[in-house]
Structures are given as structure tokens and as C-alpha cells.
Amino acid sequence: MKRRNTQSKEAVLSALANSSKAMSQDAIEKKMTVNVDRATIYRILNRFCDDGVIHKIIADDGKQYFALCVKCDDSEKMPDNHFHFRCINCQTIECLPSIVNFSLPAGYQVDRLNCVLVGTCKDCA
């Protein structure tokens, strides 16, 4: 099925594009000027994820955050293989430049990873 260009889709995309950080659905909704239904935003975000436009991070608060990460394009084997940082103060998540390195016991196979560091970011220090 072909994707269509809708106003809602563009609004979500520009909300993400104008932020250097990952945002949750409600943060995106707050930032958007047009009014779009909650379910629709989730559908748009999930579609973007499927298409590889954005990626999803599950933070330690259990919520989903979405980011338009520049690192997504040059995904060699593991997409989204960098650390994320969640600031307790400003409630945002950002992609860190540092790649996750790990050693694995024999027999394990990693498909994806979800690594979040939690603390205070440079803007909130």
C-alpha cells in the first residue's frame, strides 16, 4: 500500500524535525499546531517506524519516545545502536553519539537494543 501525504503526517514529521530530541506522543501532540487525534498520531508514528524514518525508544518510565535520528540512515547491521539519554528534568530523550558496546555470553543472539542512560542533561545541569 502506498503512503499518502497528509497534513497530519507532515505536522508530526515537522514536530519531530524541529526538535533535536526524541519525544513522546503527548509531547508531539502539544507541539503540533493542528489538532490531530491521539490514535492517529500513534498510527503515523508507527508507520514512520515501519518505514525507517524514525525510531522508537522505550525509556525507563515505560513510555515510548520517537526520534528522527540522523544515525538511522547509516545503519549497518544494527539499527539504533547508540545510547539514549533521558533527562529527568526536561523529560526529553536524546540520542547520544556513543555506540553501545557489549560482550555477550555464548549462545545469545541480539536482534536489537534499547539502552537508556538517565540523569540530567547539559541544558538542565
Add this chain to the structure above:
Amino acid sequence: MKRRNTQSKEAVLSALANSSKAMSQDAIEKKMTVNVDRATIYRILNRFCDDGVIHKIIADDGKQYFALCVKCDDSEKMPDNHFHFRCINCQTIECLPSIVNFSLPAGYQVDRLNCVLVGTCKDCA
């Protein structure tokens, strides 16, 4: 306030102690022989976390998992600073021996971390 030794508390603890892996609330409830209310189990688990008996991991499914980790005692500066592995197949999470190493841009301060690798564990390979 002083902690009391209750049957429920012991039941939760032994469920965790008999498992080498981290478990979610519902997994713990299923494993217990005595019948304990959902809310109570959560309260017991949160109490254990406060007391440093167990630690909590948020997996990439957004759920909380709890583990009685041996690494918890020798926590120098950062408690729970190791990787976790979530097996897609057996739906369990285990603590990996590998410590999380990361480099941080200036100005950031990390309080805790939540790193989960997702894939297939050695038992399910």
C-alpha cells in the same frame, strides 16, 4: 517504619530467588503458590526495590521486570550497571555479566541506567 515478615513477602522473595532471571509481576504471581493480590505484589516489589533487595528493569516491552541480582551488593557508585537481556522467546530477562561502558558528552550527569539487549537467549537458540 519497620518491615514485617509476612507470608506474601516471603512468597514473592522465594519466587524471585528460585528464578535465575528477572520476572514481571504477572510471572511472579503465576509462580507463587499462595494467592496474593496484584496490588500487594507490586507493593512488595517496590518495597524490595527501596530496600535494595531487588532491582527493577524496564524492558523494551514497556513492562517492569524485577530481579534479585547478585551484583546488587557490590554496587560501588552505580547500582545495576550491567546489561540485561530480554529473550523474545521465553519472555524473561536476565542480568548479563557485562558492565555497561559509555562515554558522555560534557555537562551530562548520569544517575542510573537501563540497558536491555533484545534477542534470543542461549536456552532458546
Add this chain to the structure above:
DNA sequence: TCACTATCGCAACAAAGTCGCATTAGTAAG
């Protein structure tokens, strides 16, 4: 302009956790 169907809005639902409150039951003192 028209037909096709992706997308949307709304409402209902589900799962995971939390909280208030009355009741129950450890614990320690008498």
C-alpha cells in the same frame, strides 16, 4: 471529475501500575 482506498476521528478496549480505605495480622510491650 471519479473511483479507489489510505488515512482519520471517535469510541471502546486492554494492559500495567497506582492509590484510598477499611480490614487483617505481625510485633513488641505489659
Add this chain to the structure above:
DNA sequence: CTTACTAATGCGACTTTGTTGCGATAGTGA
């Protein structure tokens, strides 16, 4: 062994986050 104190429990209600069904709306290409 009683008794009093209060931590802990069970129940129910509630919140939050996310998903899904369905009829209505609106891109898109012919």
C-alpha cells in the same frame, strides 16, 4: 497470654499509555 499499635493486605476504583474496529474523510492517479 493479652493488648495496642500500625505495617501490610485485599478490594475496587482509577490513571496512563497504547491499540483496534468502524464508518467517514480525503489524497491520488486515471
